[in-house]
Amino acid sequence: MKSLAGLRAIRESMHQPSNRLNNETTTRIMVGMGTCGIAAGARTVLLTVMEELATRNLQHVAVAQTGCMGMCEKEPLVEIEVDGQKTTYAYINADKARKIVLEHIVNGSPITEWVVTKS
Amino acid sequence: MFYRSHVLVCTGSNCNIKGCQGITEALRRELTRLSLEQEVRLVETGCLGLCEHGPALVVYPEGVMYVRLTAADVAEVAEEHLLKGRLVPRLLQPTATVDSGYSLNMSPFFSKQKRIVLKNCGLINPDSIEDYVHADGYIALATTLDTKTPTDVIDVIKKSGLRGRGGAGFPAGRKWEFTRWATGSPKYLICNADEGEPGTFKDRLILEGDPHLILEGMIIAAYAIGATKGIIYIRGEYDLSIRRMEHAIAEARKLGLLGQNILGSELEFDVEVCAGAGAYVCGEETALIESIEGNRGEPRFKPPYPAQQGLWGKPTCVNNVETLANIPAILQHGAEWYQQIGTANSPGxxxxxxxxxxxxxxxxxxxxxxxxxxxxxxxxxxxxxxxxxxxxxxxxxxxxxxxxxxxxxxxxxxxxxxxxxxxxxxxxxxxxDSHCIIDLTKCFLKFFVHESCGQCTPCREGTPALYSIIDKLSRGLATESDMRLLKRLSRTMQSSSLCALGQTAPVPVLSALVHFNEEVEAHFKGDCPTCKCHTARGGRQSAN
Amino acid sequence: MTQSMLIQRFIGEPGGLLKALHALQNSNTNNFLSPQDLELVSGAFGVPLAKVWGVATFYSLYSTIPRGRYIIRVCESAPCHVVGAHNILTALAKNLNICTGETTADGKFTLEVTSCLGICGVAPAIMINDTVHGNLTPESLASVLALYN
Amino acid sequence: MLIDVTIDNVCVQVPTGSSLLQAAEKAGIKIPTLCYHPDQSLKAVCRVCVVEIEGQRLLQPACTYPVFQGMQVRTNSPSVREARQTIVELMLSSHPQDCLKCPRNLNCELQSLTQQLNITQSPFPTLPREYQSDSSTFSLIRNPNKCLNCRRCVEACLDVQEIGILYSTGRGKQTIVGTALGQDLNELPCVFCGQCLQACPVGAITEVDETERVWEAIADPRKHVLVQTAPAIRVALGEEFGMPAGAIVTGKLVAALRRLGFDRIYDTDFTADLTIIEEGNELLERLQHGGTLPMITSCSPGWIKFIEHTFPDLLPHLSTCKSPQQMFGALAKTYYAKKVAIDPQDIVVVSIMPCTAKKFEAERPDMRSSGFKDVDIVLTTRELARMLKQSGIQWNDLKEDTYDTPLGISTGAGAIFGATGGVMEAALRTVYEVVTGQELEDIDFKSVRGMDGIKEAQVELGGNVIRVGVAHGLKQARKLMEDIASGTSPYHFIEIMCCPGGCIGGGGQPIPTTNATRQRRIAATYQVDKEMPVRKSHQNEAVSTLYEEFLKRPLGFKSHELLHTHYTKR
Missing domain, CATH: 3.10.20.600 (Ubiquitin-like (UB roll))
Structure with missing residues (x-):
């Protein structure tokens, strides 16, 4: 079990990964940064989100990029996780991203009309 | 044998505590009672990830999950769902509503899916090895190194029935075996990420979304076949894939997951990225090898196969990205688990x-x-x-x-x-229905004309000849003898081209002729029903 | 950095020839492999110039004629085709006032067509140098091109 | 080990590792081929040789598919016939249909295939290509429009000669064998050896045809037209008239030339003997006075161009002797002109050469030491054959004739110049006797004969051991040059011939020239030597007379003026 032990040691020496919430961060924003997302404008969205969080000094929010979520057609996709509750937004641009930070994260009310829907 | 339904019963340790053994037995009894054994396959799986709701089962292909089951509930599910095809709402997994937050994983888009290869895609940060390791990454590798010999690994893969995901569907385990027992050293493992097939971008998004999964699959494969050198050949257009993969390799090297004595074992293996330069044909394994060697990407004549004489004349195993991405899960959960997903001849x-x-x-x-x-x-x-x-x-x-x-x-x-x-x-x-099959076929053929490597006669000369006949048809000018020639040419290309590009180029044409015969006939008479073609005697101009 | 230093690290590396060609083309302001570049590779790798030429003309990412600073590649494979790729190509050609394969008079853009770029999920799609742009309409092109002004 | 293969219901036994083509031949079937060449690697790109193998979903090329025990093959099933015909029809669809005007008409592999496969119409629309034909050189014309992409020329140039002027370029329909940057051959280090031409199955590469100029010269009453024939012509020309490779046709050759109307029929073998005297003395001079060694022969113009391009630093190693062709031209317009009292301006020197590079050599600016262009027109063996056919002379009916004197008098030593190792052997016969003053007992230096890539021998000359090396084909030449450059060459004297097998395998020889035909022409060359009454150059009386009357002494002033030259870096 030498290798497994080696892997455990590596794992323990690591930082908390960006996709887990911990004591400091209770909210997480994931932006789909696969090529599909980027092609649809995800880079601007990610930058806007970070800018907006910095402006508002929201330190409890972690931002991370992730790969393709699968629904390329609806890119850019942004997923917000607040206290374990996940919400995915579709077709996000910079303006929408700013509003989501304000409404969903600051005011605590998701913008349902932009949430990815069943159709 | 083909089953219309698969029922996955969770036998993870949590569910076991909650009594899933009883569930399995109950279900088996019900299937016998209802004579559904030939139609419904009972599969015992690992954790379905809903431990707090256990015992649970999932019915595929619908992907419906029933939770907190008792033996009595099972009878109802079998009767209602499996026999009559009706859901049992009271036992369904509770889902969040849009109002309280709605994520992609709860949409029907996700509920029908089974994610093994894509399990981390869209969930973890691909540039973070921490994310991957914390998502149980590299555990399959570590366990394999500790508990299995290379031959064991090959046996598992053979038993799992995994077939190559690049297109040809050759059994992966056998390919590995050929390379393992081939003489020559060093041996090479190549990950084929030269994804040029129009309409395909899975490899790109896997590479971008979960690069370490590919690395883990490659390290296990290298261990199994005895390769010391790995190359990931990524098409040149995939800039982001190349960057993410190179970053992942650097991180893995830093942690001793690549290089010598991987995870403290005897295993030595390293990987480098090789970027393509824009040639569809390089997806063909021997053309890809030529390209890595710095040559024109022209397919080689087989035999000898790459397993015997591949890169630099040495034994080489070429696996598709998705094939390799399946490896860690198979080793983690076992061949039986894998076999129970999918169909008998195409597991997974x-x-x-x-x-x-x-x-x-x-x-x-x-x-x-x-x-x-x-x-x-x-x-x-x-x-x-x-x-x-x-x-x-x-x-x-x-x-x-x-x-x-x-x-x-x-x-x-x-x-x-x-x-x-x-x-x-x-x-x-x-x-x-607004599109024209002949117009589309022309588009396909244009692609082949552009992408033929030009090496062998049937493909180099045949693809433009096919195009010109279809072009004639689309203009309403084709004759009976053109159609006969089209078939003869197609047969020759299929039988005599050097590689699969030329051999399969006529396939879309021939299938269109068979399955869309009416539309072909219309063009033959000079009319394009969807008005996409500029037919000479009709189409857009066919007012009369 | 001189051109020969640029490819130094690929010499001796088996199969480094393609990498050297990539590096030289990327460093060339006209986005192409000049005769000098090809001769340099031929000498450095000890490969006949004709073979270097044969390799350079085989792969579609290499160009042996000077191009603009930005290469616009329009996908014309079936998935983009059925969602209107030819409208994008027409609009681009009109917008830039050039035909496929040509470079704008100011040497800024070269318009090319290409086989599938693997971003069909957001078709119709184009690539401008290494950057991908998807979900395009003839109307949205102007704002994409504006990014390169 | 023998394995059983059944081909079209005929069971044959072939050794393991045999090709299916060989097995079929044993079964009495000739499978049609195109990219296959007996001396080259297997390419399997033309797909003409596809056959049906039981248990195989696809047709497989017979040239490359390995035989296995119990293999069942069908070479004439409906699907095979259809595929082969379609493939050849596809080739025809992009091939110019001007066979009647093609230099390869009636000696074209595509034409034979079309006939063999009973193709009488081309169902595919003809889409001719529009490449520029390259006629930039004095030697070769390259017409890519006729190229079938078989790549035999690529291998001849890159692997046999290791020059690599030609390579596959482009992709898809645009794939074509081409040159770097699409340049013309005269802009490239092409040596005009014509080995590509020899490999080409069709007329995509041909020699520059000069027959018309010869007809004009012969017809011009003011012109005195001399013809010289190279040693390699007499063992090859017969093939153009249906004779087997290696037929010796010296007498018919002379007779035919006389019938064509040349004023004098002379022999390059005469100046070959002269070359031995000059070159032998040059070697002795270098050995005795610490000149640059090893000394290398300079008879082969392709080789000369190669060293000028590739190893310019080694040019001092080259003998300064002109080639026999050029020595002949220089003497014809000086010594001979004076002797017969004809204004050299009215003398036309025509050479019949096995070589395409000789056309280029005659045009070199330094080849005018007589005050005129020393050699006016160079024809290849094939061009001569065309003239003969055009003239209606019946080859079979020709009575044997003999060369004119004095420039037609030669020895066996001159004759073997045509084969690799021949110049070396001729030189050794002379140098030995000149230095030692003793007669050679065995004049056959067998160790420098034959088709081995590099051959060597040692001769004791008055107490000193002289080491000689022989190479043919530029791939081998390059190896010897690299040794010289690195200072590890053990030789004093080296013979290099540009073409495999020497001049008998030259780019101007009858097509096909394969290693098998080369072997037979070589054998014939030594037969010619054996049958000559005199077999040593220094015993050629006409050469002695030449020195007495004109040149005075080897390496003398006149010799230097007329028979020696210099080389330049390219």
Whole structure:
């Protein structure tokens, strides 16, 4: 079990990964940064989100990029996780991203009309 | 044997505590009672990830999950769902509503999927090895190194029935075995990420979304076949894939997951990225090898096969990205687990890319054997703008064109091959009724004319000749003898071209001729029903 | 950095020839492999110039004629085709006032068509140098091109 | 080990590792081929040789598919016939249909295939290509429009000669064998050896045809037209008239030339003997006075161009002797002109050469030491054959004739110049006797004969051991040059011939020239030597007379003026 032990040691020496919430961060924003997302404008969205969080000094929010979520057609996709509750937004641009930070994260009310829907 | 339903019963340790053993037995009894053994397959799986709701089971292909079951509940599920096809709402997994937050994983888009290869895609940060390790990454590798010999690994893969996901569907375990027992050193492992098949972008998104999964698969494969050197050949257009992969390799090296004495074992293996330069044909394994060697990417004559004489004349195993991405899960959960997903001859899942006239274009992973209809209508959300379905092409540009009557074909290697198409790379192009099959065929052929390597006569000269006949047809000028020539040329290209590019180039043409005969006849008479072609005697001008 | 230093690290590396060609083309302001570049590779790798030429003309990412600073590649494979790629190509050609394969008079853009770029999920799609742009309409092109002004 | 293969119901036994083509031949079937060449690697790109193998889904090329025990093959099934025909029809669809005007008409592999496969119409629309034909050189014309992409020329140039002027370029329909940057051959280090031409199955590469100029010269009453024939012509020309490779046709050759109307029929073998005297003395001079060694022969113009391009630093190693062709031209317009009292301006020197590079050599600016262009027109063996056919002379009916004197008098030593190792052997016969003053007992230096890539021998000359090396084909030449450059060459004297097998395998020889035909022409060359009454150059009386009357002494002033030259870096 030498290798497994080696892997455990590596794992323990690591930082908390960006996709887990911990004591400091209770909210997480994931932006789909696969090529599909980027092609649809995800880079601007990610930058806007970070800018907006910095402006508002929201330190409890972690931002991370992730790969393709699968629904390329609806890119850019942004997923917000607040206290374990996940919400995915579709077709996000910079303006929408700013509003989501304000409404969903600051005011605590998701913008349902932009949430990815069943159709 | 083909089962219409698969029932996955969770036998993870949590569910075991909660009594899933009783559930399994109850279900087995019910299936016998209802004489469903030939139709419904009972599969004991690992943790389904809903431990707090256990015991749980999932019915595929619908992907419906029943939770907190008792033995009595099982009888009801069997009676209602498995026999009569009706859901049992009171036992369903509770889902969040849109109002309280609605995430992608709860949409029907996800509920029909089974994610093995894509399990981390869209969930972890691909640039963070921490994310991957914390998502149980590299555990399969570590356990394999500790508990299995290379031969054991090959046996597991052989037993799992995993077939190559690049298109040809050759059993992965056998390919590994050939390389393992070939003489020559060093041995090479090549990950084929030269994804050029139009409509395919799964490898790109896997590389971008979960690069360490590929690395883990490659390290295990290298251990099994005895390769010391790995190369990931990524097409040059995939800039982001190349960067993410190079970053992942650097991180893995830093942690001793690549290089010498991997995880403290004897294993030595390192990987480098090689970027392509824009040639579809390099997806063919021997052309890819030529390209890595710095040559024109022209396929080699086989035999000898790469397993005998590949890169630099040494034994070489070439595996597709998705094939390698399946490896860690198979070793983690076992061959039996894997075999129970999908169909008997095509076990496991398949990643598809949905493109064309479909609402949810994108990347999905489903168990083999799911029908085209389910993929297009349930996962893909159907055809946009209220139009109706006309054609689906599976397997990329060299795949067959399927019509409405084929919507219930199970998507697996053999069923599709039986209908003149192929699973191929997992591309699924959907076309609505506003488009013309001849116009589309022309588009396919233009691609082949451009991408033929030009080495062998049937393909170099045959692809433009095919194009010119179809072009003639689209202009309403084709004659009977043109059509006979088209068939003769197609047969020759299929039988005599040096590689699969030339051998399969006529496939979409021939299948269109068969499955869309009426439309072909119309063009023959000078009319294009969808008015996409500039026919000489009709089409757009056919007012009279 | 001189051109020969640029490819130094690929010499001796088996199969480094393609990498050297990539590096030289990327460093060339006209986005192409000049005769000098090809001769340099031929000498450095000890490969006949004709073979270097044969390799450079085989792969579609290499160009042996000077191009603009930005290469616009329009996908014309089937998935983009059925969602209107030819409208994008027409609009681009009109917008830039050039035909396929040509470079704008100011040497800024070269318009090319290409086989599938693997971003069909957001078709119709184009690539401008290494950057991908998807879900395009003839109307949205102007704002994409504006990014390069 | 023998394995059983059944081909079209005929069971044959072939050794393991045999090709299916060989097995079929044993079964009495000739499978059609195109990219296959007996001396080259297997390419399997033309797909003409596809056959049906039981248990195989696809047709497989017979040239490359390995035989296995119990293999069942069908070479004439409906699908095979259809595929082969379609493939050849496809080739025809992009091939110019001007066979009647093609230099390869009636000696074209595509034409034979079309006939063999009973193709009488081309169902595919003809889409001719529009490449520029390259006629930039004095030697070769390259017409890519006729190229079938078989790549035999690529291998001849890159692997046999290791020059690599030609390579596959482009992709898809645009794939074509081409040159770097699409340049013309005269802009490239092409040596005009014509080995590509020899490999080409069709007329995509041909020699520059000069027959018309010869007809004009002969017809011009003011012109005195001399013809010289190279040693390699007499063992090859017969093939053009249906004779087997290696037929010796010296007498018919002379007779035919006389019938064509040349005023004098002379022999390059005469100046070959002269070359031995000059070159032998040059070698002795270098050995005795610490000149640059090893000394290398300079008879082969392709080789000369190669060293000028590739190893310019080694040019001092080259003998300064002109080639026999050029020595002949220089003497014809000086010594001979004076002797017969004809204004050299009115003398036309025509050479019949096995070589395409000789056309280029005659045009070199330094080849005018007589005050005129020393050699006016160079024809290849094939061009001469065309003239003969055009003239209606019946080859079979020709009575043997003999060369004119004095420039037609030669020895066996001159004759073997045509084969690799021949110049070396001729030189050794002379140098030995000149230095030692003793007669050679065995004048056959067998160790420098034959088709081995590099051959060597040692001779004791008055107490000193002289080491000699022989190479043919530029790939081998390059090896010897690299040794010289690195200072590890053990030799004093080296013979290099540009073409495999020497001049008998030259680019101007009858097509096909394969290693098998080369062997037979070589054998014939030594037969010619054996049958000559005199077999040593220094015993050629006409050469002695030449020195007495004109040159005075080897390496003398006149010799230097007329028979020696210099080389320049390219």
């Amino acid at each position: 899942t398949k990643v598809f890319t949905l493109t064309g006239n479909i609402i949810n274009s994108g990347l999905i992973e489903v168990p083999m054997g799911i029908t085209l209809r389910e993929v297009i209508y349930e996962i893909g959300g159907g055809i946009p703008e209220g139009r109706s379905f006309k054609m689906a092409q599976t397997g990329g540009t060299s795949g067959g064109c399927l019509a409405e009557e084929h919507l219930d074909i199970p998507m697996d290697y053999d069923s599709l091959a039986g209908h003149g198409s192929s699973l191929g790379s997992g591309a699924l192009l959907v076309m609505d």
